[in-house]
Amino acid sequence: MLEKARSVALAGHVHPDGDALGCVTALALYLHRELGKEVTCMFPDAAPENLSFTLNPSLKYLWGETCAADLVILMDCNAFSRTEALSEALGASSAPKVLIDHHLNPDSQSFNLVFSTPEISSASELTFWILKAMGWDIKDREIGEALLTGMTTDTNNFANSVFPTTFTMASELIAAGIDRDAILRKIYQSYRENRVRLMGYMQNEGLVILPEGAAYMILTKEIQHRFGIKEGETEGLVNVPLTIKNVRISLLLKEAEEGDHFRVSLRSKKGTSAQQCAMNFFNGGGHENAAGGKLFPGKDLGGESLEEYVKKALLSVLQ
Numbered sequence: 001m002l003e004k005a006r007s008v009a010l011a012g013h014v015h016p017d018g019d020a021l022g023c024v025t026a027l028a029l030y031l032h033r034e035l036g037k038e039v040t041c042m043f044p045d046a047a048p049e050n051l052s053f054t055l056n057p058s059l060k061y062l063w064g065e066t067c068a069a070d071l072v073i074l075m076d077c078n079a080f081s082r083t084e085a086l087s088e089a090l091g092a093s094s095a096p097k098v099l100i101d102h103h104l105n106p107d108s109q110s111f112n113l114v115f116s117t118p119e120i121s122s123a124s125e126l127t128f129w130i131l132k133a134m135g136w137d138i139k140d141r142e143i144g145e146a147l148l149t150g151m152t153t154d155t156n157n158f159a160n161s162v163f164p165t166t167f168t169m170a171s172e173l174i175a176a177g178i179d180r181d182a183i184l185r186k187i188y189q190s191y192r193e194n195r196v197r198l199m200g201y202m203q204n205e206g207l208v209i210l211p212e213g214a215a216y217m218i219l220t221k222e223i224q225h226r227f228g229i230k231e232g233e234t235e236g237l238v239n240v241p242l243t244i245k246n247v248r249i250s251l252l253l254k255e256a257e258e259g260d261h262f263r264v265s266l267r268s269k270k271g272t273s274a275q276q277c278a279m280n281f282f283n284g285g286g287h288e289n290a291a292g293g294k295l296f297p298g299k300d301l302g303g304e305s306l307e308e309y310v311k312k313a314l315l316s317v318l319q
Contacts, residue, residue: 022150048232
């Protein structure tokens, strides 16, 4: 497919995270520098400010629009529907299509070639092994930095979804000269003061802990505006309640700026399924201990209050 393609379009999911940005950037750099392809990176919306360092100035990025290409590669999502505004154009393209993803239930029939491996830390790790199989020798540090960044963010710095191959990948990249300390500073030590103050407020005023072993926080638009929060600055907040000994599952509801819905993040400890909770109650899915989705109060609550619905959802996976 690559031999026949002069131009390649790489696409990632809506609200791109470090993994989506990292794997798309890494593969785009490889295709451009090693194979001489004309590449374009496409996302439904802009990268969060705190992850803008993952964008490479030598590449072309499109936000909320698509372009024609000889080959389309979708990364870090299991279907074109996860690209929302880009979905129709990408699916209708006559170009061959490739999927590189680590989520469950890939829409395999929409692609000519599928790399789908749920038992792996991230799409960035999967891309690492694909590039290695294609002969990449880790000499290009910018590719390595993008991949290590994506893996680090998706595992919450080796806190979840870690496999033996994950450590092998990290070891090989570090041995090749990739500066992991510099990456960690960019990811975890470059936030604005606003985020720190919001994190403290939510833990003090917004955290609800259920005696059965669950915790949740509801981040309304009013609170986001009060603290001047930008996209990406609530990353990691959902993990905090899991530091409490008896909490087995944590949920964060973040009210969307546009549209009548909440974005849902779920994290859980081993033995409790965040994935099932997301699938059954929040129009979503993901991994066993890290999942997400959306909640539409107008159609999902069925007469219950938001708090009642959230409690029911969390308790359903604790029984």
